[in-house]
Amino acid sequence: MASDRDPSITLRAGVEIIALALLPVDPSRQVYTILRKCFVDYFGEFLDSVFAEKSPEWRLKISQTQKRFEEVVSWVSPPYKPMTSEQALSLIDGASPAVWRDAVLRSVGKHPRRGQPRSKRHLAVWALDMKCLDPSLTLRAATDVLCPCGKATGQHTDKCREQLRQQINRLVKFLKTLGYDFTWERIGADGRRESE
Numbered sequence: 001m002a003s004d005r006d007p008s009i010t011l012r013a014g015v016e017i018i019a020l021a022l023l024p025v026d027p028s029r030q031v032y033t034i035l036r037k038c039f040v041d042y043f044g045e046f047l048d049s050v051f052a053e054k055s056p057e058w059r060l061k062i063s064q065t066q067k068r069f070e071e072v073v074s075w076v077s078p079p080y081k082p083m084t085s086e087q088a089l090s091l092i093d094g095a096s097p098a099v100w101r102d103a104v105l106r107s108v109g110k111h112p113r114r115g116q117p118r119s120k121r122h123l124a125v126w127a128l129d130m131k132c133l134d135p136s137l138t139l140r141a142a143t144d145v146l147c148p149c150g151k152a153t154g155q156h157t158d159k160c161r162e163q164l165r166q167q168i169n170r171l172v173k174f175l176k177t178l179g180y181d182f183t184w185e186r187i188g189a190d191g192r193r194e195s196e
């Protein structure tokens with residue numbers, strides 16, 4: 001059926017609405033904001049490829065845009081269990097710059113999506129966003145706030161820190177493919193985050 005309307009415009013509007021529902025806008029979080037924009041862009045590209053005219057490369061193009069979209073989804077999807085405000089406060093008690101106390105508290109009460117494996121990737125996004133807000137943040141302090149192992153503040157092990165560090169490194173690598181340098185030490189040194 002022929003239509004005068006450009007279907008891609010309708011698609012993009014739908015993508016924006018889905019993004020708003022799934023990923024609330026939060027300008028205070030730099031890395032999250034970049035990933036959120038990628039989510040919108042890549043979702044749109046994926047849908048465009050699905051609805052594109054069928055050519056010999058059609059399926060390949062779909063699988064490429066899908067892969068790219070799923071990579072960014074893996075970083076921004078919030079699969080974590082909702083925290084109560086008491087849990088959140090106890091997590092950040094002690095070593096708690098006010099800026100990320102607010103940020104963590106804002107995530108309280110988000111609904112988990114049932115049936116999804118718990119990815120820890122979103123913790124790395126939090127870690128880098130906290131580091132941007134407070135460049136003096138140490139890996140130890142970030143682990144105390146973010147590690148999901150259940151240990152109390154100050155009780156997390158080298159293994160806890162190593163796991164978070166590895167996720168951060170993977171995220172930093174991914175962000176570099178997007179043209180951003182969020183290397184932990186670099187943020188600590190000068191707070192800069194964009195490649196020049």
Ligand SMILES: [Zn+2]
Pocket residue numbers: 147148149150151156157160
């Ligand atoms: Zn731990």
